[in-house]
């Protein structure tokens with residue numbers, strides 16, 4: 001019962017709930033008038049837009065391209081990826097292109113609010129319902145995931161993976177820093193970091209906040225789950241929990257404490273460079289989604305040997321959902337090729353090729369667990385019973401206006417460390433964009 005409820009609640013928050021309509025109606029009509037593409041399955045091009053350029057994520061994408069090439073050897077694939085974690089640059093480029101009537105054939109978009117509130121509500125996507133049905137995805141993609149890529153009676157994109165946003169990565173040098181299981185608390189983590197610092201390591205906790213501070217928003221969302229639990233966290237998006245609450249205050253206070261152990265140059269590096277600090281040995285821990293695992297393995301680290309991954313401190317038993325999907329923009333210039341891309345993204349072989357390199361677990365339930373590394377295997381098991389929480393930083397829980405406002409607020413917060421002021425400002429943002 002408990003598990004069924006939690007999934008329902010997760011879906012309710014991340015899925016079809018109304019959010020702020022970011023793009024205006026006239027804009028949507030303009031885009032709708034931009035025409036449809038031609039049939040070019042036998043050749044032509046396929047332009048895929050994403051922000052997957054870092055180690056691991058770029059490799060995963062390349063694997064999916066290989067599968068596409070095997071099926072459609074005459075199509076020329078154009079990789080239109082724009083660097084910057086979490087789409088910090090890509091999202092603006094995509095918006096400009098869509099506005100200018102130059103959509104790619106398909107683009108990476110997070111399930112939930114980012115897809116539904118931003119693009120679908122503005123009338124800028126074509127539904128993929130008929131592909132979903134003809135490919136038989138109902139029998140292999142969990143209903144919960146289908147729900148968060150659906151609105152009205154249509155499905156609008158296909159999930160390729162599930163990333164875990166609440167993950168702590170530890171190098172083998174950090175062996176005694178954190179105890180998995182019940183010992184994995186924020187307080188134990190901080191005392192472990194304290195020991196590492198006392199032993200001479202300046203910045204045991206690596207952070208990269210370049211590109212808009214979404215990485216700090218991840219620390220906040222994870223810490224809120226740690227201090228308040230999954231129910232409290234989910235309640236923040238349906239009015240059942242108040243942002244102006246001791247749990248949020250405590251989550252912020254824990255960030256201030258973490259910052260004592262963080263590299264001073266964090267505003268100038270992104271998440272992948274922060275992972276690089278573990279490999280360089282100047283840090284031993286980083287809190288990041290499991291695309292970090294993709295980075296480590298792409299850079300020749302062996303899971304559960306050179307490094308390991310566990311739930312971020314205090315969040316054991318929960319799974320912060322970051323779900324990448326691909327949708328079909330209205331006016332996709334190479335429509336048939338785009339539809340075939342959607343099919344590859346949702347296919348068993350596509351997801352089997354993509355996810356082991358990407359660091360995520362597959363959205364499909366029929367991809368064999370045995371092809372994954374030991375950390376992913378643990379995550380696959382944990383996902384089945386965990387309390388699911390949708391990520392704010394990665395587009396699922398809240399409309400874009402709230403997420404970007406929160407990122408800005410967190411940027412101020414890491415500089416000024418003003419817990420009370422930040423709490424008040426976040427509560428104001430919530431009043432403005434979550435009601």
Ligand code: GAL
Pocket residue numbers: 051052057084085086087163289291322323324394
């Ligand atoms: C997330 C995305 C992941 C990963 C990450 C870092 O928003 O869902 O797939 O790419 O950004 O770039």
